[in-house]
Amino acid sequence: MLVEFSIIPIGKGESLGDEIAKALDTVDKSGLPYRATPMSTIIEGEWDEVMDLINRCHREVLATAPRVVTTISIDDRPSGPPGRITSKLASVEERLGREVRK
Amino acid sequence: MLVEFSIIPIGKGESLGDEIAKALDTVDKSGLPYRATPMSTIIEGEWDEVMDLINRCHREVLATAPRVVTTISIDDRPSGPPGRITSKLASVEERLGREVRK
Amino acid sequence: MLVEFSIIPIGKGESLGDEIAKALDTVDKSGLPYRATPMSTIIEGEWDEVMDLINRCHREVLATAPRVVTTISIDDRPSGPPGRITSKLASVEERLGREVRK
Amino acid sequence: MLVEFSIIPIGKGESLGDEIAKALDTVDKSGLPYRATPMSTIIEGEWDEVMDLINRCHREVLATAPRVVTTISIDDRPSGPPGRITSKLASVEERLGREVRK
Numbered sequence: 001m002l003v004e005f006s007i008i009p010i011g012k013g014e015s016l017g018d019e020i021a022k023a024l025d026t027v028d029k030s031g032l033p034y035r036a037t038p039m040s041t042i043i044e045g046e047w048d049e050v051m052d053l054i055n056r057c058h059r060e061v062l063a064t065a066p067r068v069v070t071t072i073s074i075d076d077r078p079s080g081p082p083g084r085i086t087s088k089l090a091s092v093e094e095r096l097g098r099e100v101r102k
Numbered sequence: 103m104l105v106e107f108s109i110i111p112i113g114k115g116e117s118l119g120d121e122i123a124k125a126l127d128t129v130d131k132s133g134l135p136y137r138a139t140p141m142s143t144i145i146e147g148e149w150d151e152v153m154d155l156i157n158r159c160h161r162e163v164l165a166t167a168p169r170v171v172t173t174i175s176i177d178d179r180p181s182g183p184p185g186r187i188t189s190k191l192a193s194v195e196e197r198l199g200r201e202v203r204k
Numbered sequence: 205m206l207v208e209f210s211i212i213p214i215g216k217g218e219s220l221g222d223e224i225a226k227a228l229d230t231v232d233k234s235g236l237p238y239r240a241t242p243m244s245t246i247i248e249g250e251w252d253e254v255m256d257l258i259n260r261c262h263r264e265v266l267a268t269a270p271r272v273v274t275t276i277s278i279d280d281r282p283s284g285p286p287g288r289i290t291s292k293l294a295s296v297e298e299r300l301g302r303e304v305r306k
Numbered sequence: 307m308l309v310e311f312s313i314i315p316i317g318k319g320e321s322l323g324d325e326i327a328k329a330l331d332t333v334d335k336s337g338l339p340y341r342a343t344p345m346s347t348i349i350e351g352e353w354d355e356v357m358d359l360i361n362r363c364h365r366e367v368l369a370t371a372p373r374v375v376t377t378i379s380i381d382d383r384p385s386g387p388p389g390r391i392t393s394k395l396a397s398v399e400e401r402l403g404r405e406v407r408k
Contacts, residue, residue: 004345006379014215014270014383017394021401028406036406037343038394039310039379047160051153058149058178066218067179071275073312073345073377076160077169077320088323088344095327100334100342102408106243108277116281116317116372119292123299130304138304139241140292141208141277168320173377175210175243175275179218190221190242197225202232202240204306251364255357262353262382271383280364281373 001076002084003050006040007057009065019064023057033085040071044085103178104186105152108142109160111167121166125159135187142173146187205280206288207254210244211261213269223268227261237289244275248289307382308390309356312346313363315371325370329363339391346377350391 009019027034027041030053034043043050054072062068081087093099111121129136129143132155136145145152156174164170183189195201213223231238231245234257238247247254258276266272285291297303315325333340333347336359340349349356360378368374387393399405 002344004343008212008214008273010212010214010220011216011218016214017397017401021398024398024406025402034407035343036395036398036408037310037341037346037348038308038391039346039348039381040343042343042345047157051157055149055153058176062178062180066181067177069212069273070176070178071379072174072176074160074172074174075169075345076164076172078164079168085344088326089342091323092327092330092342095323096331100330101340102342104242106241110314110316110375112314112316112322113320114317118316119295119299123296126296126304127300136305137241138293138296138306139208139239139244139246140206140289141246141279142241142243144241144243171314171375173277177243187242190224191240193221194225194228194240197221198229202228203238204240251361255361259353259357262380266382266384270385271381274380274382276378276380278364278376278378279373280368280376282368283372 001047001050001074002042002044002088003054003075004040004042004073005054005057006071007061008069008071009061010067010069012065019061022060026057026060027053033083035085042085044083103149103152103176104144104146104190105156105177106142106144106175107156107159108173109163110171111163112169112171114167121163124162128159128162129155135185137187144187146185205251205254205278206246206248206292207258207279208244208246208277209258209261210275211265212273212275213265214271214273216269223265226264230261230264231257237287239289246289248287307353307356307380308348308350308394309360309381310346310348310379311360311363312377313367314375315367316373316375318371325367328366332363332366333359339389341391348391350389
């Protein structure tokens, strides 16, 4: 399944760059396919491995802030082709007959 | 932690009442404190028990639809008082000096 | 349409009660049907009136914090019955044959 | 402000590629800076222009489906640098000392 998540520490400063960098580093080391976006991180995998990874990132941020708000969106389509993290947009570009900004 | 979630089956009809009823029944039987809202379900508990419950609801809906989109929002504040599922709004009502519509 | 929203100020303290109280007061005065939940506020109305109201709440919080994250979920079903803010859960309770915790 | 949104038609088939393509085409023609991701579209702009654009996309999908669920996340940081749609990730990459997958 495809899973998008973002983690917001509350009760600290307004800059979230350090927390995002650390979480992205944890995602990168997990070996799961991922994409970083200006608003979130998207990973592809099975429920348990994905949720374990997000839990780890959530704990890391919680170690630095008194309160954390984490948002997760899951798009689960078992009959979909593998590699949906790339094929979803590729199929949209095919329909449009051109590339989109990624 | 407080966790809000909603599960949307895709590729079926436009009415989601049956799926929502089934998921709420599963939540109710879990024994975790919960609130049903017109847009989602909110539960209070630890990461593992809450995520296991949402996973179960997600699987149940996935058994009836080819694609499922599940959204989860977590508000984690370890130093907060227990029973935040009721105390958060109670504290807001105290500030306002009146009840709000729930 | 039914619209759920939450507004999180970033770069302030960890308690959000004051901001939530102020936003709920603004919602209450708008006259639109609403429900407060432990995680968000739900309102029913047309696009323009709902978005104007959320914009007003967003601006109020932005006046007190250097950064604000606002999340909005819209469930738009034009052929649905009026008063979905109450009828959605009522229809679920009818299916279950019992009341749910609200 | 940075705004991420996704639009899900309900009561149609399980493939959403046509709707996503059409919405991305509308976004592309708006002239606002945007990024397409496997889970959503991200745009940068002021409240009114961004919300008008999302409303237009929402209406287009609603013309083809009996029910539509649209989710919007806003990250508003007035003192932030312009061009946050590119600078946010650039600042994370600087912290990490390497590029991330985009």
